[in-house]
Amino acid sequence: MQSTPEKKNERSVFPFTAIVGQKEMKLALLLNVVDPKIGGVMIMGDRGTGKSTTVRALVDLLPEIEVVENDPFNSDPRDPQLMSHEVRKKVINNQEIPITKTRIAMVDLPLGATEDRVCGTIDLERALTEGVKAFEPGLLAKANRGILYVDEVNLLDDHLVDVLLDAAASGWNTVEREGISVSHPARFILIGSGNPEEGELRPQLLDRFGMHAQVGTVKEPELRVQIVEQRASFEEAPEAFQQAWEASQESMRQKVIQARERLKSVEISYDHKIKISQVCSELDVDGLRGDIVTYRAAKALAALGGRNEVTAQDILTVIPLCLRHRLRKDPLEPIDSGLLVKEKFAKVFGSPMES
Structure with missing residues (x-):
């Protein structure tokens, strides 16, 4: 209930269940939500085929998760594999940990992002003068237990793609500077999208994505009209459009939650x-x-x-x-x-x- 006012201030998102066609992409995304260990999905297709719209719509279907309050890594209060070292120490020492619920985050990785922005940085000056590991978390910390979305992933620097895939595979991100090392959990669903005309990923990088979905421009005139009309309705009155699809969205949410439990x-x-x-x-x-x-x-x-x-x-x-x-x-x-x-x-x- 607490998330309602927060939700009103958020940017309106097109409902996932209202998206017409693109069954392959939608299925791949849903399966990765049911089992994040599948290893993410690479979505390749023409411009204007709803890749980004569909990925952003996915977040609204995800269940809320319990996190340690004010923890920059979205630590799980019960699973040691998903806790930061600080939280784990508190658990071992039987200290009380404040818990809150939050929606699963989706983090967008901009094309121009640096490695420091992605992985986080260590403040060497504070480390040397005060003797503390002053760590400034990056996008991988924010994406822990959520979704990391890279649009135009085939244009991203290969080294950065390597870093992302290594973190996604191991579930941990380690930053080392001048002999100082900091690690934190980084388990996320990696979703990449791109246009094949702008180049393919190297095969050894492509292989690291669990699934590969292809999307194409809808050819049937009736479906094209339906897509255009829906988009126009959404842009004209986003809240009313979302309300019209809320029953369908809730049904899909429950289906996903039950599938995660049944898995x-x-x-x-x-x-x-x-x-x-x-x-x-x-x-x-x-x-x-x-x-x-x-x-x-x-x-x-x-x-x-x-x-x-x-x-x-x-x-x-x-x-x-x-x-x-x-x-x-x-x-x-x-x-x-x-x-x-x-x-x-x-x-x-x-x-x-x-x-």
């Missing part, structure tokens, strides 16, 4: 695991990330569908998103990489391809 009880059969690994092997996917992400994404989809057992259809739905960016590029290959994955799935699983 731990979802099973994937050994036979399905073997076949997923066979698909990865026959497609010459390097490493085991493809196998692991496909298991996780299929389980998250089953949880979102209210089921405790992964089906072949769940795997077919997610496997192109999990593998297409891990295939070796063949410039002479005319077939879309996602379709290539589906064809291999049909061969291994012995079932027809469905959309």
Whole structure:
């Protein structure tokens, strides 16, 4: 209830459930919210296809989380893996920790951001004169337990992308200056978006994103008209538009919350695991990330569908998103990489391809 006045002062966000089309992008985002360990999503597509709008709309579906009050790292008051060192010391010493609830944060990383802005800085003068580790937190601290969004990620400096992916993979950010080291938890869902015309990410960086969604301009005239009319209605009266979609938004929120709770009880059969690994092997996917992400994404989809057992259809739905960016590029290959994955799935699983 406390968040209501705060919400009124916030910038109006287009409702996630009102977004027309772009099923692949929306699904990838929802699955990463259900299981953040999937490893984030890279969204590639034409300009003006709603990539940024959809990512920002996602935040409104996320549940509130408990955090330690006035903690710059959004420390979890109960999970030691998600606590800063200061909070952990207080817990060990049985000190009382003030707890509050907050909405999951989405942090935008600007293209011109420096490494200090992203990772944080250590005040060396204070460290040397006062003997304290004076740390100024960066964007990774703010994004802990939330979402870090990088628009035009393919234009970001490769070194900075490396830093982001390392933090996302390890769950920790370490800053070292002149022999002084500070670490803090940095577990976040990394979402990148970009336009393929402006260049692709290096394959070894692309591989570190859990999923890869492709979006395109809607071709059907009726859908285009619907999108334009909805956008016009939203810009004319944002609050009224949001109210009209609130029931749908709340239904999706509950679905996400229930899926997160159900996830731990979802099973994937050994036979399905073997076949997923066979698909990865026959497609010459390097490493085991493809196998692991496909298991996780299929389980998250089953949880979102209210089921405790992964089906072949769940795997077919997610496997192109999990593998297409891990295939070796063949410039002479005319077939879309996602379709290539589906064809291999049909061969291994012995079932027809469905959309």
